[in-house]
Amino acid sequence: MRNIKICIAYNGTAYHGWQRQNNNITVQQLIEDCMGRITNGKITAHGCSRTDAGVHAREFYLNAKTESAIPCPGLMRAMNKMLPDDIAVLSCEDADEDFHARFSAHGKEYVYLVNNAKHKDVFGSDLALFYPYPLDEKRLDGAAKLFVGKHDFAAFCKAEAKEHLKTTVRTVYDFTVTRSGDTVSFTVSGDGFLHNMVRIMVGTLIYVSEGKRTEADILRSLETGERTDAGVTIPPHGLYLNKVFY
């Protein structure tokens, strides 16, 4: 059996996230169906992450086993021909048999984009959060640094998701907030992320900007683990899985 490692990018607007669901179209389903047709067999794709509905990926890795002899360049070409315009295969290679897109990853980087302009962007309304109010990226960059390090992120996790977890301790490697013109980017890397963790951290930073939370509240929420000490879960359409570290 070959073990194929594939990197894809996708615009998540039309999909209910990565993971197969019974009643919704997901990226996993399209990838498995597409690879299955090309290799003439049943494919199970292991993704590096579950992404929520509406979340995008600039780099998303998956692996899948197959007995097909199709060379990787041909597989990639055939997949790009068959997949819709909002999913692209960026690379495709044979990997070691024990490579697993999720368990082999050392960490990930996410980016959250905010369109901090006076007018909405008619060409990217699904690709960034439109937020026409003042945002002080320097202050937010300082506040974002409070998340860096090994902490219990229980306050930054969707309530229902917590019950199934052994631990809510994670390590954030870096967290920066930068501006380029009207676009404010929140870039965070870490060894792993809880469900909604990035969206709640960014939402908390927006609350700091609005005076609804302070830097002291961030520190307290990391102590108490209380979801209510953190801020709002910001909408999914500004979020991108940006890099996966192997």
Add this chain to the structure above:
Amino acid sequence: MRNIKICIAYNGTAYHGWQRQNNNITVQQLIEDCMGRITNGKITAHGCSRTDAGVHAREFYLNAKTESAIPCPGLMRAMNKMLPDDIAVLSCEDADEDFHARFSAHGKEYVYLVNNAKHKDVFGSDLALFYPYPLDEKRLDGAAKLFVGKHDFAAFCKAEAKEHLKTTVRTVYDFTVTRSGDTVSFTVSGDGFLHNMVRIMVGTLIYVSEGKRTEADILRSLETGERTDAGVTIPPHGLYLNKVFY
């Protein structure tokens, strides 16, 4: 009667162009319905141009008469609240009574965007033509200059549109082809454009790049006026109305 001058931007993907049609959703219809509801009257919007289905606008001007006393900032705010995410009002002001968005315009600038990358852009498949083959922007910039000046552009007009025209002579002010990373931009300004003229000129330049036409064919097509001497009509989704000159 007040005469209101409005500048909008729109993503044309979802619309059958500007002009009202019986069986399709158009931008004019949404603008007129929206302004009519806010001003509590029937509105006729005069657009600066007809754009084809799928074509975008970064700047599109219209004017409309109304007896409503609503101040322009309030009208703009209300319109932006009511319009969908892919149409935005950028400015709104009272104009002279004889201002007409189409007849007062001295000229226009269009931009055609080509994504000249190895992989399709999953975040902009409706916003640029995906073209993964070699494009020499310097040669094309030279060829584009052949269009500059006053010429009979009969060869660069949709056949059915020609019958209704008094003349197919137009003046192209400037035409440049530039590259920024993977994006190749065709930027053309002129006093007026025939139906499909920009799309046929850009399609002809792509044909020059592919060796299906030469610079000499461009010169000949401007002499003969024969549509078949020019190149293909390139798809609409890379085209933007970029500026209108008053």
